[in-house]
Amino acid sequence: MADDILKTEVLIVGAGAVGLAIARELGDVCVLEKNESYGMEVSSRNSEVIHAGLYYSQDSLKTKLCVEGNPLLRSYLSENDLPHLVCGKMVVATEQGEVEAVERLFENARKNGVQGISLTTDVSESVSAKMALYSATTGIFDVHAYMKSLFHKARDAGALFSFGSEVVDIQKTNGGFLIETADGEKVLAERVINSAGLKSDIVANKLGLNYKLYPCKGDYFAIRGAAGKLDHLVYPSPSTSKYGLGVHATINLQGEVRLGPDTTYVDEMNFDVDPNKSQKFYESALKFLPWLKHDMLYPDTSGIRPKLQAPGKGFADFVIKEEMPGFINLVGIESPGLTASLSIARMVKGMI
């Protein structure tokens, strides 16, 4: 091997929330990120919710890592004085036919070991519901502030970041892996961690691993003049969507309310929000927000999920595994990936 090849023990591909959390946990690593800074992709276009782990089955990684990640994340945010609010969440049954689904969700959450959940008929005046599941440990946070903190802690712990470095090839060698970037930089690493978000399938494909992600877009509509109307998040009964949690109402740290995200499988990375969807969002949310008027809605942002679940297919879990000695693959890290980021990092550390 030529001497000008950079050598590192551990190389991380991608500096989103997950790659940053792993870099902070491991310290002495090299991180290659194709963009000019960290956290510019999936981690910057999402609901910024600290989930509790209500929805998925007990044996899934999504549940395990979310239930572990929720208190880890809340402690991290408190200890580091980062903006967040544990505001709670209601999953509402707006008609009698939905009550059973909400009760089933409660039972599922209980089996998952989620703390602070209850069934209640005591809902606030600004929400219309027959009854609801209340989750006290659900919250919201400033994801950018969180990533900035992870980035600085990772650097302080010895992580080396190279921005504008797109990994275009990975080859297995005797001593590990030879990684090549778009501008010809070469790195020899004993271990590689693939946390490349929407491109993690393509990175895995370089080593002959057969993965395909199905990008799934979620649009948001903001609600004009609704600041302060809600003091917790409101989600519909879980029966309303096959690919997401159903159009729900979230608040941000300023108390503003927005609706979304919906789910649409897409072929291109276009983040425009189609204003014609507003009627659909309005009708979905009117069921639980009785004060809503159509003209209060306006297009907000959107995000794209790195889904392993193909259109028309069933649930797909996170993939986090050592696929071959030294290559740890993280694919399909959609929601609740932010909530789980610190527990994912711990899990990856345990694999090394």
Ligand SMILES: Cc1cc2nc3c(=O)[nH]c(=O)nc-3n(C[C@H](O)[C@H](O)[C@H](O)COP(=O)(O)OP(=O)(O)OC[C@H]3O[C@@H](n4cnc5c(N)ncnc54)[C@H](O)[C@@H]3O)c2cc1C
């Ligand atoms: C609409 C939406 C709402 C969501 N809401 C929530 C929520 O409320 N709560 C929650 O917990 N989770 C939520 N999620 C999920 C969460 O956002 C993701 O799980 C998380 O951000 C994934 O982080 P990541 O680091 O894996 O991916 P990313 O943030 O996308 O980071 C991957 C990085 O890899 C880089 N990269 C890709 N290819 C290469 C390459 N070849 N070479 C070098 N670098 C590369 C990218 O540039 C990127 O910076 C939501 C997701 C979406 C889309």
